[in-house]
């Protein structure tokens with residue numbers, strides 16, 4: 676996917692023309708001219724980060740933003756659950772995909788979002804960090820199935836007052852390594868808000884305090900997806916983050932046909948909405 680996903684620190688290189696294509700239909704954010712954040716940025720394509728901004732401008736190069744890759748945990752079958760972090764500061768927005776392994780569109784959309792963040796540092800100006808977890812359920816993704824490899828729906832396995840002990844939900848909350856990895860991440864550093872990407876309903880659902888509704892409306896206005904309340908499911912991440920922790924959470928339901936789209940089509944459809952989700 677053009678991203679070095681190895682453990683430890685890595686940098687996404689600018690993808691040149693591909694990155695600069697951006698969003699075609701909704702171009703408001705591209706009117707922003709990128710300032711040079713010299714303290715945290717590297718000049719992509721330059722052999723040395725000490726090159727001056729004049730040099731960068733004369734070569735028509737944009738600064739790129741460093742992506743820090745860490746491993747949040749491992750799946751039942753031992754696959755790493757990666758965490759990609761951009762920016763600096765204590766506050767962060769958490770965006771996750773593929774907690775249901777057969778909802779395929781979220782992962783390539785986050786790959787494309789990562790490339791946008793790397794090449795457009797101004798997106799994060801004054802906003803702290805963005806943390807992406809592109810595959811919460813890597814075993815499910817590998818097998819194209821909703822559940823993890825122990826047959827548990829991870830989005831029913833969180834510690835909530837409405838948790839229901841069932842075979843498909845797990846005997847007890849956090850019985851699965853994948854849900855524990857996400858839980859530990861959220862407990863260790865409470866995010867400012869959470870976006871969880873699903874399919875196939877085609878709507879924007881929200882849970883949590885009143886500002887979650889405002890965020891959902893803003894994301895709807897930046898896309899063609901309507902705001903729709905789907906109801907808090909037992910043991911779901913929405914119930915845990917929104918109702919138990921009181922943190923705004925969006926359950927972003929992309930339509931089923933999004934699974935057939937490549938990264939650029941996904942970005943064209945939903946890029947502005949994702950940017951809105953962190954800048955709101």
Ligand SMILES: [Zn+2]
Pocket residue numbers: 775778873874
């Ligand atoms: Zn889902």
